[in-house]
Amino acid sequence: MESIPAVDLRSAADTEPPVGSKPAGEGDLAVASILAGPFQRRSVSFVHRDHRLGPTMQRTWDEHRKRLMIDVPRARATTSVAAGFLLDAMRDFGREAPLVVEIGSGTGDAVVFAAQAHPGTNFLAVDVYRPGLAATVAKIVQHDLTNVRLVDADAVQVLKHMLTSASVAEIWVFFADPWHKARHHKRRLVNPVFAELAASRLAQGGTLRLATDWLDYAEQMREVLDAHGSLTNPYAGGPGFAPRFKGRAMTRFEEKGLASGRAIYDLEVRRD
Ligand SMILES: C[S@@+](CC[C@H](N)C(=O)[O-])C[C@H]1O[C@@H](n2cnc3c(N)ncnc32)[C@H](O)[C@@H]1O
Incomplete structure (x- = not known):
């Protein structure tokens, strides 16, 4: 596995089950205390919520999961990815094509919309929320899409272990x-x-796109990305935000933000 210079990646180490995740085989609700003991803990950006599916969704999930979900070997935590397990475009998609990775794909509206519009691109949807992944599977089946695969894992682990450097066209x-x-x-x-992880996985000229309806998080994102030596913001100079990404479907979260009177902030940076 190549090492990534400049930033200390210990917080994404293989052996650390993230807070909010749990050791494989434990019950559904994450309990941070069970993660204590021999492991160092790190904070993660998700909460591992209830995974129960309704009967219709369960049937769809059972029928199509094997074909659409990439079966990821775990290190220890259920949201981890074992070191050395790489995405293999031929094995996982049945073809080589430019790859777009959506992190936190939720119920799949954005990835399904984009996959319909770009049949020549492979899309990898990453989330840890089983009902969201199941809803995404249902939408892929409904639209008969062949260019989307899903991973049920922490995106940091996916970037770190499954994706090689300079292999991704876009990260969303x-x-x-x-x-x-x-x-x-x-x-x-x-x-x-x-x-640092995202920049290392993007191919030269690749794009990292972000959107949020929270100004303080948008400003934090912009600051973090501005500070990275190999990422260029084509909209720097003004407030630094990009126009709304036309390839982004409206999701429930964007609707909720707008309905609450919040503005939406898009960010876009290119890998030098
Ligand atoms: C607020 S929702 C937004 C979902 C979707 N992008 C949309 O706009 O509808 C955030 C999603 O990101 C997922 N998520 C957060 N951190 C994650 C991580 N480190 N790895 C994978 N998924 C993550 C959560 O489980 C949740 O489904």
Whole structure:
């Protein structure tokens, strides 16, 4: 595995089950205390919520999961990815094509919309929320899409272990959990470690796109990305935000933000 210079990636180490995740085989609700013991803990950007599916969704999930979900070997935590497990485009998609990775794909509206519009692109949807992944599977089936695969894992682990350097055309993070309370800011996904990982996985000229309806998180994202030596913001100079990404479908989270009177902030940076 190649090493990534400049930023200390210990917070994304293989052996650390993230807070909010749990050791494989434990019950559904994450309990941080069970993660104590021999492991160092790190904060993660998600909460591992209830995974129960309704009967119709369960049937769809059971029928199509094997074909659409990439079966990821775990290190220890259920949201981890074992070191050395790489995405293999031929094995996982049945073809080589430019790859777009959506982190926190939720119920799949954005990725399904984009996959319909770009049949020549492979899309990897990453989330840890089983009902969201199941809803995405249902939409892929409904639209008969062949260019989307899903991973049920922490995106940091996916970037670190499954994706080789310079292998990704675009990485998308739309409406990541904002973690409002100051004491929770450490759980925000977009931080210097994430920026370094994302930059290392993007091909030269590749794009990282983000959107949020929370100004303070948008400003934090912009600061973190501006500070990265190999990422260029084509909209720097003004407030630094990009126009709304036309390839982004309207999701429930964007609608909720707008309905609450909040503005939407798009960010776009290119890998030099
Ligand atoms: C607020 S929702 C937004 C979902 C979707 N992007 C949309 O706009 O509808 C954030 C999603 O990101 C997922 N998420 C947060 N951190 C993650 C991580 N480190 N790895 C994978 N998924 C993550 C959560 O489980 C949740 O489904």
